[in-house]
Amino acid sequence: MKRGFLNTSKAKKQVDQPVLAQPDKNKTELTKLSHGVVPEAGFLPKGYQSPKIMIVETNPKNLDHSPDSYIFTTVPPMATGVNLVDAPGGWTECCISGHVKRVIYETPGFPRVPLSPPNGKSYRIGKADGKGLGMFATRPIRAGDLILDERPLLVCPNGLTIGSLLSLDILDTTALSDEQQRQIILHEWGKHIKIACDRMLPGNRKAFMELFNSHEHDGTGEIIGRIRTNGIQCNLKERPGAPLAYAAIYKDISRINHCCGPNAMWKWHINSFSLRIYATRDVGVGEEVTCAYCDTMAAAAERAASLAPYGIIPCKCSPSCSDEAKSKIADERRARFRSTPIVLKPPVAPPKAGKAKDGWAQPAIKLLQEMEEEGLEGTVPYAQTALQLFQVYSFLQDIEKALFYGYKMENMVKIENGEMPTAEVVKANNHYKSGGRWQTGLRVNVSFT
Ligand SMILES: [Zn+2]
Numbered sequence: 001m002k003r004g005f006l007n008t009s010k011a012k013k014q015v016d017q018p019v020l021a022q023p024d025k026n027k028t029e030l031t032k033l034s035h036g037v038v039p040e041a042g043f044l045p046k047g048y049q050s051p052k053i054m055i056v057e058t059n060p061k062n063l064d065h066s067p068d069s070y071i072f073t074t075v076p077p078m079a080t081g082v083n084l085v086d087a088p089g090g091w092t093e094c095c096i097s098g099h100v101k102r103v104i105y106e107t108p109g110f111p112r113v114p115l116s117p118p119n120g121k122s123y124r125i126g127k128a129d130g131k132g133l134g135m136f137a138t139r140p141i142r143a144g145d146l147i148l149d150e151r152p153l154l155v156c157p158n159g160l161t162i163g164s165l166l167s168l169d170i171l172d173t174t175a176l177s178d179e180q181q182r183q184i185i186l187h188e189w190g191k192h193i194k195i196a197c198d199r200m201l202p203g204n205r206k207a208f209m210e211l212f213n214s215h216e217h218d219g220t221g222e223i224i225g226r227i228r229t230n231g232i233q234c235n236l237k238e239r240p241g242a243p244l245a246y247a248a249i250y251k252d253i254s255r256i257n258h259c260c261g262p263n264a265m266w267k268w269h270i271n272s273f274s275l276r277i278y279a280t281r282d283v284g285v286g287e288e289v290t291c292a293y294c295d296t297m298a299a300a301a302e303r304a305a306s307l308a309p310y311g312i313i314p315c316k317c318s319p320s321c322s323d324e325a326k327s328k329i330a331d332e333r334r335a336r337f338r339s340t341p342i343v344l345k346p347p348v349a350p351p352k353a354g355k356a357k358d359g360w361a362q363p364a365i366k367l368l369q370e371m372e373e374e375g376l377e378g379t380v381p382y383a384q385t386a387l388q389l390f391q392v393y394s395f396l397q398d399i400e401k402a403l404f405y406g407y408k409m410e411n412m413v414k415i416e417n418g419e420m421p422t423a424e425v426v427k428a429n430n431h432y433k434s435g436g437r438w439q440t441g442l443r444v445n446v447s448f449t
Helices: 098-105 162-166 177-197 202-209 224-230 300-310 325-339 359-373 378-394 399-417 427-433
Strands: 069-075 093-097 123-127 131-139 147-150 154-157 232-234 246-249 263-267 274-279 288-291
Touching: 069 098, 093 098, 093 147, 131 288, 147 359, 154 177, 177 224, 202 224, 202 232, 202 399, 263 359, 263 399, 274 288, 300 325, 325 359, 359 378, 378 399
Parallel strands: 093 154, 263 288
Antiparallel strands: 069 093, 123 131, 147 274, 154 246, 232 246, 263 274
16 A cells, blocks of 8 residues: 655655554554445444544744644735735645644745746636536647646645544444444544635635535545545655645646646645646647546556546546557556666667667667657656657767757656756756766666767
């Protein structure tokens, strides 16, 4: 079972995470919440009394909280009565630990205003066939372009542990099934997060409640149902050993639909407390902007299991998902992509007369084309393969082809680093040479000149 934070290479939602810490001390595994139709939906033990939540009002800028207590606060801090006109980028209602609050405030540059796309707004929210609403390009968007940078409406833990209830001595779980315990968790989780929702501006709360809820029959309440359906894992560094991660809900970003070969990806930035959406390939006018809710490199069956809690049953995003024969080919390809990079070795002797100089690079060229056919431009193996080809053609002193592959790689570097200005790839050689993660796939013994 995967837990913890993931880097952008997998761009997962990963909100519907395990939340039930078993009371049995020998059993440290966490169990996933149920979805679909759950017969025990809404179960609470007879005479069940909810623990009281203690609320103490403090200065929003106060960082002197116990690291493991949870705080309801706005990020960045806002005085009462401020409206959105006075606060560019808005603010987020948060339920976070004292530790995380300190991490946020101590981040260099916090709180900077979210970025504005250089050429203005490039999307609209509109009806998407069979998927409710979606995001659509209103003008051509180029690979690597920032589409939007948005602060969440809400950030909260992606669950609650049964341990936190046990510690209050209100619950004897020995007579309860796992599902019954999960129902209590859902009840308490919803009750806690309602406090943060009630603090939202009316317009934001309305936008939140208008989001789709795919958890109407499993005992999840209307607030948590929307978090489980639309939440995106928020890369906030929790204290070591903390059982829970964080989920974030956005007004516009949460409208972006899933695709297993998406044309956009997200990247969290803590200093602006916002999520940036970048195009991973060119997007045409009217085309839907999509991101991945699962690991795009995983096989179809694994992707299907990750997507079910979001109500995507089955995924019909492309023939690689809906057509059995094509899905088999796509699985075989992805297995190869995961084992990249291909080891390219420059020939020891110059090619014979009439033979192409770059014949030895063909396996990588083919691999990159296949990744593009599967829509996997936003992945690390894609960037690694593009880097290899950039280096191959630099080695062969074929500047045109070096730039062709260099630009493909540069989009990923821009997204990863956030604010690197677009620069000629060749001029940026030093940047690529020093980037450790981009070198991990390097197997070609070529030198930069
Ligand atoms: Zn799909």
